[in-house]
Amino acid sequence: MxxxxxxxxxxxxxxxxxxxxxxxxxxxxxxxxxxxxxxxxxxxxxxxxxxxxxxxxxxxxxxxxxxxxxxxxxxxxxxxxxxxxxxxxxxxxxxxxxxxxxxxxxxxxxxxxxxxxxxxxxxxxxxxxxxxxxxxxxxxxxxxxxxxxxxxxxxxxxxxxxxxxxxxxxxxxxxxxxxxxxxxxxxxxxxxxxxxxxxxxxxxxxxxxxxxADISLDLSVNPMPAANRLAEAKEKMKQIFANNGFAHMVFSGRFAYARGPITPDHIVYAKTFPFVGEPTAESVDEFIRKHGYTPRVIIWDDIIAGLGTTPTRAQLALAMCHDGALIEQLAQAFGGISYMSSRAYKFIEDWEAESYRSALLK
Ligand SMILES: [Zn+2]
CATH class of the missing domain: 3.40.225.10 (Class II aldolase/adducin N-terminal domain)
Known part of the structure; x- marks a missing residue:
């Protein structure tokens, strides 16, 4: 040609x-x-x-x-x-x-x-x-x-x-x-x-x-909490996460987040499950022990935060959480959300770990 x-x-x-x-x-x-x-x-x-x-x-x-x-x-x-x-x-x-x-x-x-x-x-x-x-x-x-x-x-x-x-x-x-x-x-x-x-x-x-089905194409997101609450949350999260490399965070008001994994991309950028509750050194340690990864999304009362090793990754984690929540809302038009099976999401988690290891080899 x-x-x-x-x-x-x-x-x-x-x-x-x-x-x-x-x-x-x-x-x-x-x-x-x-x-x-x-x-x-x-x-x-x-x-x-x-x-x-x-x-x-x-x-x-x-x-x-x-x-x-x-x-x-x-x-x-x-x-x-x-x-x-x-x-x-x-x-x-x-x-x-x-x-x-x-x-x-x-x-x-x-x-x-x-x-x-x-x-x-x-x-x-x-x-x-x-x-x-x-x-x-x-x-x-x-x-x-x-x-x-x-x-x-x-x-x-x-x-x-x-x-x-x-x-x-x-x-x-x-x-x-x-x-x-x-x-x-x-x-x-x-x-x-x-x-x-x-x-x-x-x-x-x-x-x-x-x-x-009368389903909105937009996700309703609560307003951002007051500046002092945000500043306190940020300080606290920094103390917990910055020392294992997750120094970047972006914040949003609360929305109805998805309780399970939606697609492989959601897992790649936001991990399978978010951390829910008040993050403390102990509760985050326990999460990491249970799931095998540092959470990328924190759902803490009136705040949802995306965490990342870079600003882009933090932004993407939050964007994926928002996207998953909107998909779950839209899915109500078709019988409700169907999360990925544990076999399917574990495959992605292993794959991630595997590609991370192979990236380190280079
Ligand atoms: Zn694809």
């Missing part, structure tokens, strides 16, 4: 990143977009934020070399398997190793459509994280593919490949919309205009359902 055409594809992809990189669609480094021709695919690298992408910051993948991934018999042991997958993806990449291809790369490559835009929109997750999600999708989006919850990584790729293959055998074409339970949505189309049209239609349809 001529270079000019490739440049045009990358510019179109960058425009999609701008449009779908807003808080309504993803928070933090969540979501992913890609564009492909027969030879190569460009995809957002792991950890990058959609909104920050430029035409030269995508990872370029040799699609032929990536094929190895689908032919191998994967080792059963999770760590060995994911390491092998990462290695195969790295060897298929034409980009510098700083642009590490995302774990979702093979999933994007498996779809025939030229553009793939995968996001975690709050309004859509009000449906994918609801008890009646699968039935509602059948009614509202009869042509879409619904996928019950799947662990992220290689498993997600292989199961989506199989489900898309079955769908294609039945319908004569691949699905354009794929809903992932407790995760988000994938839209796959040949032009950015078609992607936008499907996203707009989807959001409009789901919004109508919230209106019919």
């Amino acid at each position: 001529p270079i000019d055409d490739n440049m045009q594809l990358l510019q179109q992809l960058t425009s999609l990143c701008r449009r779908y990189g807003t808080d309504a669609y993803v928070l933090g480094g969540g979501g992913n977009v890609s564009v492909k021709n027969n030879v190569v695919m460009w995809i957002k690298p792991s950890g990058a934020f959609l909104k920050d992408m430029t035409p030269d910051s995508f990872a370029q993948i040799d699609r032929r070399r990536l094929q190895k991934l689908y032919q191998m018999t994967p080792p059963n042991d999770w760590t060995t398997r994911e390491a092998l997958v990462r290695e195969t993806m790295a060897s298929a990449s034409n980009s510098p190793s700083s642009l590490r291809p995302s774990v979702e790369t093979p999933l994007h490559d498996s779809l025939n459509a030229r553009f793939v835009v995968h996001t975690h929109p709050t309004l859509v997750n009000g449906m994918t994280c609801a008890k009646d999600g699968a039935e509602v999708v059948k009614r509202l989006f009869p042509d879409a593919l619904w996928l019950d919850y799947i662990d992220p990584g290689y498993t997600l790729c292989i199961e989506v490949r199989q489900a898309v293959g079955e769908y294609a055998r039945r319908h004569g074409h691949e699905p354009s919309i794929m809903f992932l339970q407790n995760h988000g949505v994938i839209i796959a189309e040949d032009t950015p205009e078609e992607v936008d049209r499907l996203y707009d239609d989807m959001i409009a349809k789901i919004k109508t359902e919230y209106q019919k």
Whole structure:
């Protein structure tokens, strides 16, 4: 394919990143977009934020070399398997190793459509994280593919490949919309205009359902407590958390937070459970012993705080807590929230620990 055409594809992809990189669609480094021709695919690298992408910051993948991934018999042991997958993806990449291809790369490559835009929109997750999600999708989006919850990584790729293959055998074409339970949505189309049209239609349809059920699209948040209360809370939390690296905090008035884990991204940025109550050295120690991590969200009477090792991480923890609360509110339109199972969230917790360990190795 001529270079000019490739440049045009990358510019179109960058425009999609701008449009779908807003808080309504993803928070933090969540979501992913890609564009492909027969030879190569460009995809957002792991950890990058959609909104920050430029035409030269995508990872370029040799699609032929990536094929190895689908032919191998994967080792059963999770760590060995994911390491092998990462290695195969790295060897298929034409980009510098700083642009590490995302774990979702093979999933994007498996779809025939030229553009793939995968996001975690709050309004859509009000449906994918609801008890009646699968039935509602059948009614509202009869042509879409619904996928019950799947662990992220290689498993997600292989199961989506199989489900898309079955769908294609039945319908004569691949699905354009794929809903992932407790995760988000994938839209796959040949032009950015078609992607936008499907996203707009989807959001409009789901919004109508919230209106019919008389559910507000906004979360009600109590006003910030008085300045002296905030200052005292901040001082106290600093004493407890600053010495283990969590020196940054952001505060919000109280809202009806979610009691359980909603999607993998919520766990990645805000951890599975918040700390509830007055934080003291003893109560926080006990939380850490019980859960195995320092809490990222503190729910303390009239205050909700996000904690982080950097200002961005503290902000994201609070934003994720807010997002989870809104998803739980929206899910009331579809039978109420369905939290991730303990098996599913433990998998993410282990995965986090694992990637942290492997990051330390570098
Ligand atoms: Zn995702």
